[in-house]
Amino acid sequence: xxxxxxxxxxxxxxxxxxxxxxxxxxxxxxxxxxxxxxxxxxxxxxxxxxxxxxxxxxxxxxxxxxxxxxxxxxxxxxxxxxxxxxxxxxxxxxxxxxxxxxxxxxxxxxxxxxxxxxxxxxxxxxxxxxxxxxxxxxxxxxxxxxxxxxxxxxxxxxxxxxxxxxxxxxxxxxxxxxxxxxxxxxxxxxxxxxxxxxxxxxxxxxxxxxxxxxxxxxxxxxxxxxxxxxxxxxxxxxxxxxxxxxxxxxxxxxxxxxxxxxxxxxxxxxxxxxxxxxxxx
Amino acid sequence: xxxxxxxxxxxxxxxxxxxxxxxxxxxxxxxxxxxxxxxxxxxxxxxxxxxxxxxxxxxxxxxxxxxxxxxxxxxxxxxxxxxxxxxxxxxxxxxxxxxxxxxxxxxxxxxxxxxxxxxxxxxxxxxxxxxxxxxxxxxxxxxxxxxxxxxxxxxxxxxxxxxxxxxx
Ligand SMILES: Cc1cc2nc3c(=O)[nH]c(=O)nc-3n(C[C@H](O)[C@H](O)[C@H](O)COP(=O)(O)OP(=O)(O)OC[C@H]3O[C@@H](n4cnc5c(N)ncnc54)[C@H](O)[C@@H]3O)c2cc1C
Ligand code: FES
Ligand code: FES
Numbered sequence: 001x002x003x004x005x006x007x008x009x010x011x012x013x014x015x016x017x018x019x020x021x022x023x024x025x026x027x028x029x030x031x032x033x034x035x036x037x038x039x040x041x042x043x044x045x046x047x048x049x050x051x052x053x054x055x056x057x058x059x060x061x062x063x064x065x066x067x068x069x070x071x072x073x074x075x076x077x078x079x080x081x082x083x084x085x086x087x088x089x090x091x092x093x094x095x096x097x098x099x100x101x102x103x104x105x106x107x108x109x110x111x112x113x114x115x116x117x118x119x120x121x122x123x124x125x126x127x128x129x130x131x132x133x134x135x136x137x138x139x140x141x142x143x144x145x146x147x148x149x150x151x152x153x154x155x156x157x158x159x160x161x162x163x164x165x166x167x168x169x170x171x172x173x174x175x176x177x178x179x180x181x182x183x184x185x186x187x188x189x190x191x192x193x194x195x196x197x198x199x200x201x202x203x204x205x206x207x208x209x210x211x212x213x214x215x216x217x218x219x220x221x222x223x224x225x226x227x228x229x230x231x232x233x234x235x236x237x238x239x240x241x242x243x244x245x246x247x248x249x250x251x252x253x254x255x256x257x258x259x260x261x262x263x264x265x266x267x268x269x270x271x272x273x274x275x276x277x278x279x280x281x
Numbered sequence: 282x283x284x285x286x287x288x289x290x291x292x293x294x295x296x297x298x299x300x301x302x303x304x305x306x307x308x309x310x311x312x313x314x315x316x317x318x319x320x321x322x323x324x325x326x327x328x329x330x331x332x333x334x335x336x337x338x339x340x341x342x343x344x345x346x347x348x349x350x351x352x353x354x355x356x357x358x359x360x361x362x363x364x365x366x367x368x369x370x371x372x373x374x375x376x377x378x379x380x381x382x383x384x385x386x387x388x389x390x391x392x393x394x395x396x397x398x399x400x401x402x403x404x405x406x407x408x409x410x411x412x413x414x415x416x417x418x419x420x421x422x423x424x425x426x427x428x429x430x431x432x433x434x435x436x437x438x439x440x441x442x443x444x445x446x447x448x449x
Contacts, residue, residue, distance in 0.1 A: 001325050038346075055350060101330060
């Protein structure tokens with residue numbers, strides 16, 4: 001399978017990348033790791049006129065911590081997140097993406113800009129209350145993860161904007177869990193659940209639950225959070241709260257699972273993710 | 282209409298200057314332009330790992346990389362893993378442990394396994410299985426492949442050092 005023809009540019013500065021991208025018009029696309037875009041182009045489901053490769057643009061790589069904030073460059077590959085254990089939930093979820101080869105190429109910026117609700121990092125960004133920096137011809141803006149994912153594979157990233165950085169608070173005081181269910185180890189999630197739990201003694205001070213592939217965008221399971229916040233943590237209280245995991249969701253059926261089966265998975269995986277986050281095993 | 286682009290492919294220590302269409306996939310550049318047919322195309326959909334090579338020392342699926350993205354980056358293919366006439370310890374272990382039948386997945390398996398052992402020289406069986414999740418074998422079954430990787434890891438690291446990858 002061979003992509004349709006396109007023009008190619010590999011600018012050496014962010015300013016040039018933005019200029020070439022905006023001059024290229026709506027059919028021009030950025031290229032990061034290429035592990036979402038190139039498969040689509042090989043199937044001719046995407047036929048961009050111009051690819052603007054970010055590989056030579058400096059300053060978009062790496063994971064840095066400034067006091068209580070993580071700054072992650074958009075071109076940081078999943079493998080680097082996976083191997084930065086201090087990132088907690090982000091590292092854990094990144095390590096479940098596809099396989100080592102895909103994790104060596106795919107990037108956090110590409111994953112978030114692409115906005116596939118079955119991808120692992122978008123829901124993790126919701127629960128860590130992350131934000132992204134977008135740079136375009138009109139300057140720079142910050143968009144919260146809650147505003148980033150608009151619809152199925154539709155994000156707030158403009159056609160001439162580059163996602164340059166992801167910021168999230170260090171979640172040192174939080175326990176985390178990530179439970180992903182798929183048929184084959186390298187597949188996308190049928191459903192995945194992210195859990196963050198802050199405990200004082202056995203009391204759940206705060207909790208955040210993220211749902212992957214339970215709708216056209218990643219979701220927070222607020223009903224679970226409300227059921228558990230302030231309660232004593234036990235296998236029973238977790239199991240009861242997790243029963244709310246599919247509340248208000250309407251997951252579309254797909255090749256792998258019916259809507260009802262996804263709801264079932266959300267409840268079961270939520271219970272397991274909470275137990276993992278709370279250190280109950 | 283796309284024009285051609287100049288790329289320098291640094292493969293197994295030799296630099297090749299090519300004029301290519303931007304849409305040329307790296308695996309086709311290696312096989313069709315450079316004649317390095319050890320790298321296979323199994324699925325062409327980024328799933329099977331038969332096309333695995335090392336790009337800057339990391340295992341990647343070369344059917345999902347454009348040749349232009351590899352411009353100037355050191356590449357190792359199965360042909361460059363051991364000096365001419367020799368075998369890399371992982372190749373030797375695959376031979377000894379009968380870790381192949383038809384051999385179609387083998388180059389990709391070996392490239393994934395060597396990258397795995399570079400990152401983790403003493404993996405557990407579980408870590409080997411996890412590390413080979415990007416590679417499918419349709420006939421040998423994974424048992425002997427995993428065994429070969431574990432056996433290669435047990436070969437003294439000194440022996441691995443005698444077979445450094447041939448890169449510039
Ligand atoms: C076999 C296979 C299995 C996979 N399984 C999973 C999985 O289980 N879980 C998962 O989460 N993902 C999975 N993926 C997807 C993988 O994680 C992708 O790499 C990722 O989603 C996209 O990142 P990329 O850098 O490859 O982006 P690209 O493919 O380069 O780009 C994707 C899109 O984002 C845009 N874009 C890229 N970078 C930027 C930027 N900095 N600013 C603005 N726009 C940008 C591009 O224009 C394009 O539209 C899988 C991929 C494959 C091939
Ligand atoms: S041919 Fe590249 S992954 Fe199958
Ligand atoms: S040896 Fe035949 S596919 Fe693996």
